[in-house]
Amino acid sequence: MKAIVHIGLKPGVLDPQGRAIARSLNDLGFDSVKGARQGKVIELDLNGEDRTQAEADVTAMCEKLLANLVIESYRIDIED
Amino acid sequence: MKAIVHIGLKPGVLDPQGRAIARSLNDLGFDSVKGARQGKVIELDLNGEDRTQAEADVTAMCEKLLANLVIESYRIDIED
Numbered sequence: 349m350k351a352i353v354h355i356g357l358k359p360g361v362l363d364p365q366g367r368a369i370a371r372s373l374n375d376l377g378f379d380s381v382k383g384a385r386q387g388k389v390i391e392l393d394l395n396g397e398d399r400t401q402a403e404a405d406v407t408a409m410c411e412k413l414l415a416n417l418v419i420e421s422y423r424i425d426i427e428d
Numbered sequence: 429m430k431a432i433v434h435i436g437l438k439p440g441v442l443d444p445q446g447r448a449i450a451r452s453l454n455d456l457g458f459d460s461v462k463g464a465r466q467g468k469v470i471e472l473d474l475n476g477e478d479r480t481q482a483e484a485d486v487t488a489m490c491e492k493l494l495a496n497l498v499i500e501s502y503r504i505d506i507e508d
Contacts, residue, residue: 354469369470373489380485383473389434390449393463405460409453 349394350427351406353414356387361419390414402426429474430507431486433494436467441499470494482506 357363366385373381392409394402406424415422437443446465453461472489474482486504495502 356469356471366470369494370472372493373472376489376492378485378489380475380482381472381489382475385471387469387471389436389467389469390446391436391465391467392450392453392461395460395462402460405458409456409458409461412456413452414449 349396349399349402351392351394351402352425352427353390353392353406353410354387354423354425355390355410355415355420356422357385357419358421399426399428429476429479429482431472431474431482432505432507433470433472433486433490434467434503434505435470435490435495435500436502437465437499438501479506479508 363385366383369386370381370384373384392406394405396402403424403426406426410422410424411417443465446463449466450461450464453464472486474485476482483504483506486506490502490504491497
Protein backbone atom coordinates (compact mmCIF):
# COMPACT_ATOMS: atom_id res chain seq x y z
CA MET A 349 0.00 0.00 0.00
CA LYS A 350 1.15 3.54 -0.66
CA ALA A 351 0.56 6.72 1.30
CA ILE A 352 1.19 10.13 -0.20
CA VAL A 353 1.67 12.83 2.43
CA HIS A 354 1.46 16.45 1.30
CA ILE A 355 3.03 18.90 3.74
CA GLY A 356 2.84 22.64 3.27
CA LEU A 357 3.26 25.80 5.29
CA LYS A 358 0.05 27.07 6.86
CA PRO A 359 -1.46 30.15 5.25
CA GLY A 360 0.14 33.27 6.67
CA VAL A 361 3.46 31.62 7.46
CA LEU A 362 6.30 33.35 5.64
CA ASP A 363 7.74 31.20 2.84
CA PRO A 364 11.15 32.60 1.85
CA GLN A 365 11.86 29.64 -0.43
CA GLY A 366 8.64 30.26 -2.37
CA ARG A 367 9.43 33.93 -2.56
CA ALA A 368 12.88 33.20 -3.98
CA ILE A 369 11.32 30.94 -6.61
CA ALA A 370 8.81 33.61 -7.65
CA ARG A 371 11.50 36.26 -7.88
CA SER A 372 13.84 34.01 -9.88
CA LEU A 373 11.03 33.19 -12.32
CA ASN A 374 10.27 36.91 -12.71
CA ASP A 375 13.97 37.58 -13.31
CA LEU A 376 13.97 34.90 -16.02
CA GLY A 377 11.17 36.78 -17.78
CA PHE A 378 8.15 34.82 -16.54
CA ASP A 379 6.12 37.91 -15.70
CA SER A 380 2.87 36.01 -15.23
CA VAL A 381 4.09 34.61 -11.90
CA LYS A 382 2.53 36.53 -9.02
CA GLY A 383 3.69 34.30 -6.21
CA ALA A 384 4.91 30.85 -5.31
CA ARG A 385 4.81 28.60 -2.28
CA GLN A 386 6.85 25.46 -1.80
CA GLY A 387 5.76 22.35 0.02
CA LYS A 388 6.92 18.77 0.17
CA VAL A 389 5.51 15.38 -0.64
CA ILE A 390 6.53 12.18 1.08
CA GLU A 391 5.61 8.90 -0.57
CA LEU A 392 5.55 5.99 1.85
CA ASP A 393 5.64 2.31 0.97
CA LEU A 394 3.64 0.45 3.59
CA ASN A 395 3.17 -3.18 4.56
CA GLY A 396 -0.34 -4.38 5.27
CA GLU A 397 -3.69 -4.24 3.56
CA ASP A 398 -5.80 -2.43 6.16
CA ARG A 399 -6.61 1.03 4.79
CA THR A 400 -8.04 2.39 8.05
CA GLN A 401 -5.01 1.18 9.98
CA ALA A 402 -2.68 2.71 7.39
CA GLU A 403 -4.45 6.04 7.64
CA ALA A 404 -4.21 6.01 11.43
CA ASP A 405 -0.53 5.06 11.28
CA VAL A 406 0.36 7.76 8.77
CA THR A 407 -1.53 10.38 10.78
CA ALA A 408 0.57 9.40 13.81
CA MET A 409 3.75 9.62 11.67
CA CYS A 410 2.80 13.15 10.61
CA GLU A 411 2.08 14.27 14.16
CA LYS A 412 5.25 12.71 15.57
CA LEU A 413 7.85 13.28 12.86
CA LEU A 414 6.90 14.37 9.38
CA ALA A 415 5.14 17.69 9.90
CA ASN A 416 5.93 20.62 12.16
CA LEU A 417 2.39 21.29 13.31
CA VAL A 418 3.18 24.78 14.54
CA ILE A 419 3.76 26.05 11.00
CA GLU A 420 2.79 23.20 8.67
CA SER A 421 -0.39 21.41 7.73
CA TYR A 422 -0.59 18.01 6.08
CA ARG A 423 -2.91 15.94 3.91
CA ILE A 424 -2.81 12.17 3.49
CA ASP A 425 -3.83 10.16 0.41
CA ILE A 426 -3.84 6.39 0.70
CA GLU A 427 -3.43 4.38 -2.53
CA ASP A 428 -3.72 0.63 -2.98
CA MET B 429 -5.01 30.78 -12.16
CA LYS B 430 -2.99 28.30 -10.15
CA ALA B 431 -0.39 25.78 -11.26
CA ILE B 432 0.71 22.94 -9.03
CA VAL B 433 4.09 21.52 -10.00
CA HIS B 434 5.07 18.15 -8.53
CA ILE B 435 8.79 17.44 -8.72
CA GLY B 436 10.29 14.13 -7.70
CA LEU B 437 13.47 12.15 -8.17
CA LYS B 438 13.37 9.78 -11.14
CA PRO B 439 13.05 6.10 -10.31
CA GLY B 440 16.46 4.62 -9.61
CA VAL B 441 17.97 7.88 -8.36
CA LEU B 442 19.23 7.49 -4.80
CA ASP B 443 17.10 9.42 -2.31
CA PRO B 444 19.05 9.76 0.97
CA GLN B 445 16.41 12.10 2.44
CA GLY B 446 13.69 9.53 1.83
CA ARG B 447 15.86 6.82 3.28
CA ALA B 448 16.47 8.89 6.42
CA ILE B 449 12.72 9.40 6.80
CA ALA B 450 12.01 5.68 6.46
CA ARG B 451 14.69 4.79 8.97
CA SER B 452 13.53 7.42 11.46
CA LEU B 453 9.95 6.14 11.19
CA ASN B 454 11.15 2.57 11.76
CA ASP B 455 13.16 3.76 14.79
CA LEU B 456 10.01 5.40 16.16
CA GLY B 457 8.25 2.03 15.99
CA PHE B 458 6.41 2.39 12.69
CA ASP B 459 7.42 -1.03 11.42
CA SER B 460 4.97 -1.00 8.52
CA VAL B 461 7.13 1.52 6.62
CA LYS B 462 9.15 -0.27 3.93
CA GLY B 463 10.48 2.81 2.20
CA ALA B 464 9.98 6.50 1.60
CA ARG B 465 10.78 8.98 -1.13
CA GLN B 466 10.62 12.74 -0.80
CA GLY B 467 9.63 15.17 -3.49
CA LYS B 468 8.52 18.77 -3.62
CA VAL B 469 5.48 20.70 -4.70
CA ILE B 470 5.54 24.25 -5.97
CA GLU B 471 2.27 26.15 -6.09
CA LEU B 472 2.36 29.05 -8.53
CA ASP B 473 -0.07 31.97 -8.63
CA LEU B 474 -0.38 33.06 -12.25
CA ASN B 475 -1.84 36.04 -14.04
CA GLY B 476 -3.93 35.41 -17.13
CA GLU B 477 -6.84 33.18 -18.07
CA ASP B 478 -5.37 31.17 -20.95
CA ARG B 479 -4.96 27.59 -19.76
CA THR B 480 -2.89 26.44 -22.74
CA GLN B 481 -0.56 29.40 -22.40
CA ALA B 482 -0.21 28.77 -18.67
CA GLU B 483 0.67 25.14 -19.27
CA ALA B 484 3.30 26.10 -21.86
CA ASP B 485 4.74 28.74 -19.52
CA VAL B 486 4.95 26.41 -16.54
CA THR B 487 6.57 23.70 -18.67
CA ALA B 488 9.23 26.25 -19.67
CA MET B 489 9.69 27.21 -15.99
CA CYS B 490 10.26 23.57 -15.08
CA GLU B 491 12.77 23.04 -17.87
CA LYS B 492 14.66 26.25 -17.12
CA LEU B 493 14.60 26.53 -13.35
CA LEU B 494 12.34 24.39 -11.22
CA ALA B 495 13.40 20.84 -12.04
CA ASN B 496 16.82 19.30 -12.51
CA LEU B 497 15.97 17.16 -15.51
CA VAL B 498 19.00 14.93 -15.12
CA ILE B 499 17.65 13.43 -11.92
CA GLU B 500 14.12 14.79 -11.49
CA SER B 501 10.82 14.46 -13.30
CA TYR B 502 7.88 16.82 -12.98
CA ARG B 503 4.12 16.89 -13.38
CA ILE B 504 1.98 19.99 -13.85
CA ASP B 505 -1.66 20.47 -12.76
CA ILE B 506 -3.39 23.68 -13.79
CA GLU B 507 -6.31 24.85 -11.64
CA ASP B 508 -8.66 27.73 -12.32
